[in-house]
Amino acid sequence: MRETIGKLRERGLDVRLEDNALALTRRPRRGRAADWSRRLTRENAVTVDDLIWPIFLIEGENRREPVAAMPGVERLSVDEAVRAAEEAAALGIPALALFPYTEPGLRDPLGSEALNPENLTCRALRAIKRAVPTIGLVTDVALDPYTSHGHDGLLDGERVLNDATVAVLARQALTQAEAGADVIAPSDMMDGRVGAIRQALDAAGRSDVQIMSYAAKYASAFYGPFRDAIGTKKTLVGDKRTYQMDPANGDEALREAELDVIEGADMLMVKPGLPYLDVVWRLKERFRLPTFAYQVSGEYAMIQAAAQNGWIDGEAAMLESLLAFKRAGADGVLTYFAPTVARRLKGL
Known part of the structure; x- marks a missing residue:
């Protein structure tokens, strides 16, 4: 010195x-x-209780199919999804979010497979609930995994129809609830869909099923690996800017969230996550509802790719990114890192 x-x-x-x-x-x-x-x-800490683990589903048995753009992530057949749920429960992860890869032959312009009570998501819901009844199951309500054009709603030419789509989404939500979904998470961004889904669930005696609204879902460049994972990257015609939010807008997120709260949303979500921490903060401060962020596929892939190239400490970046969500006010995070983080937090 x-x-x-x-x-x-x-x-x-x-x-x-x-x-x-x-x-x-x-x-x-x-x-x-x-x-x-x-x-x-x-001031803040990440715990296992903060994690929701998104998993991708595929047809077949004993299948684990890697997602090329998301190192460490696989599409799982229903039996393997059950094993993932058992692992999640053992690690203390509270909930899974399910996303299906629908075979091309089952896709059509109307997304008819979404209403099939024997579709991939519904079969996975029932199987997981039988094996691990204590774990929460969150399901995506949108038509893009099921449509041949890759959009979240019904088309009239190139125009996505709002009200006609909402009617289908309400039926899709009820189909999932009857199969065992605990939380319905509509990601479609159609106007009025939260209210329609709440009414449909309540009318069918499913008032205990929660709604996690994708209150602020942006038309983002960070969704690419996800669309590859569910098979919509090649099918999508045009883009989704007429219904997903403009990345330039923050005040609009408050208006969207307010409508969802009025219509009966139990929880709010912001997607993507890290590029929109300001929106997470504003929604939490304004509405004081349970608020979540989705650390989307592009965010995950960037951390993994940089770590694999030796440019960053992957584990440190993973934990720091999740801590940022908590600091911004998020009550929890949907993240593909969930099992890795849970093992790390438990010293496994």
Whole structure:
């Protein structure tokens, strides 16, 4: 220390040992000096209870099919999805979110397979509930996994029909609820769909089923790997900018969320996550409802790719990214890192 100070003084800098320096009233570094002190004063923490694990489903048995753009993520047949649910329960992960890869032969312009009580999602719901009844199951309500054109709704030429789509989504939600879904998560961004789904569920005696609204889902460039995973990347005709939100808009997210709250949403979600932390914060501050962020496929893929190339510490970046959601006010995160994080937090 004295040698370093001596060299600095030779350069004309008036540097003194801290013990002899002018006393400072506030030294924030004091609280960061030791591990015990950093832990004691930490404002936010990520726990296993914060995690929802999204998994992709495929037809068949004993199948695990890697998703090329998402290292470490696989499409799972129903029996393998049950094993994933058992793993999640053992790790303490509260819930899974299910997304199907629908075979091309089952897709049509109307998304008819979405209403089939024996479709892939419904079969997975029943199988998981039988094996692991205590785990929460979140299902995606939208038509894009089932339509031949890749859009979230019905088309009239190139126009996505709002009200006709909402009628189908309400039936889709009820089909999933009857198969065992605990939380319906409509991701389609049609106007009025939360209210229609709430009414359909209540009328059918499913008032206990919750709705997690994709209140602010942006027309984002970060969805590419996800669309590859569910098979819509090649089928999508045009884009989704007429119904997903403009990435430039923040106030609009508040208006969208307010409508969903009025219509009966139990929880709110922002998608994507990290590029929209300001929106997470604003929704939580305004509505004080349970608020979630979806760390989408592109966010996951960027961390994984950079880590595999040795450019960043992947584990540290993973944990830091999740901590950012908590600091922004999120009550939980949908993340493909869920099982990895859970094992890390449990020291496994």
